[in-house]
Amino acid sequence: xxxxxxxxxxxxxxxxxxxxxxxxxxxxxxxxxxxxxxxxxxxxxxxxxxxxxxxxxxxxxxxxxxxxxxxxxxxxxxxxxxxxxxxxxxxxxxxxxxxxxxxxxxxxxxxxxxxxxxxxxxxxxxxxxxxxxxxxxxxxxxxxxxxxxxxxxxxxxxxxxxxxxxxxxxxxxxxxxxxxxxxxxxxxxxxxx
Amino acid sequence: xxxxxxxxxxxxxxxxxxxxxxxxxxxxxxxxxxxxxxxxxxxxxxxxxxxxxxxxxxxxxxxxxxxxx
Numbered sequence: 001x002x003x004x005x006x007x008x009x010x011x012x013x014x015x016x017x018x019x020x021x022x023x024x025x026x027x028x029x030x031x032x033x034x035x036x037x038x039x040x041x042x043x044x045x046x047x048x049x050x051x052x053x054x055x056x057x058x059x060x061x062x063x064x065x066x067x068x069x070x071x072x073x074x075x076x077x078x079x080x081x082x083x084x085x086x087x088x089x090x091x092x093x094x095x096x097x098x099x100x101x102x103x104x105x106x107x108x109x110x111x112x113x114x115x116x117x118x119x120x121x122x123x124x125x126x127x128x129x130x131x132x133x134x135x136x137x138x139x140x141x142x143x144x145x146x147x148x149x150x151x152x153x154x155x156x157x158x159x160x161x162x163x164x165x166x167x168x169x170x171x172x173x174x175x176x177x178x179x180x181x182x183x184x185x186x187x188x189x190x191x192x193x
Numbered sequence: 194x195x196x197x198x199x200x201x202x203x204x205x206x207x208x209x210x211x212x213x214x215x216x217x218x219x220x221x222x223x224x225x226x227x228x229x230x231x232x233x234x235x236x237x238x239x240x241x242x243x244x245x246x247x248x249x250x251x252x253x254x255x256x257x258x259x260x261x262x
Contacts, residue, residue: 008239058207062204076233183226192207192218
């Protein structure tokens, strides 16, 4: 574990690295524009959007938000312990973070199963086209985030770990990106219409 | 904990019949967004450029959504 700290007050060194922040903004703009497009489309079919929104289980949405926020808190704690070279606590919080991600994916799978079973697939109507596109794109991010966290976990676990603080912060920042995207998706898709 | 409580409040508001439900949902969600970015992602320790960029994005998004709903 290499815990040399970086001065994040410098313009080119935001927490997680400048390249990741460029990706974050690209992702946020992509999802943001798609959500605004969804709201614009709802103006043409307000009843369809309202009735379709009622077919979603907002309790699942709330629980998934709790899973992601909790795992976001755990990864922040993990980075905190990494900085003070506490390997066991870093790994423990990393495991809890991944558990949050796995629980999110399990509940999402359950939700998707219910929708497919009820015939509410991508072609059902405009609302569900947006629902599937946006939530599936987000799920892909969560899966990629989990792969990154698993690789960091095994990197730290090694006897002579070469994992740097920058790697850890970059992984954590990507994981938080999943939180941020979900915090935009959840209110618009599950609650607004 | 605050973020989780806010999530539950947002869900309750969405089921209620109070005025400006949509605006309230968006405003509370933006508070959560800022909580995650400034505290979990440690943006508060970064250069003002990054703080301002996130703030501008989130305010623009919120205003656009509130105008459109």
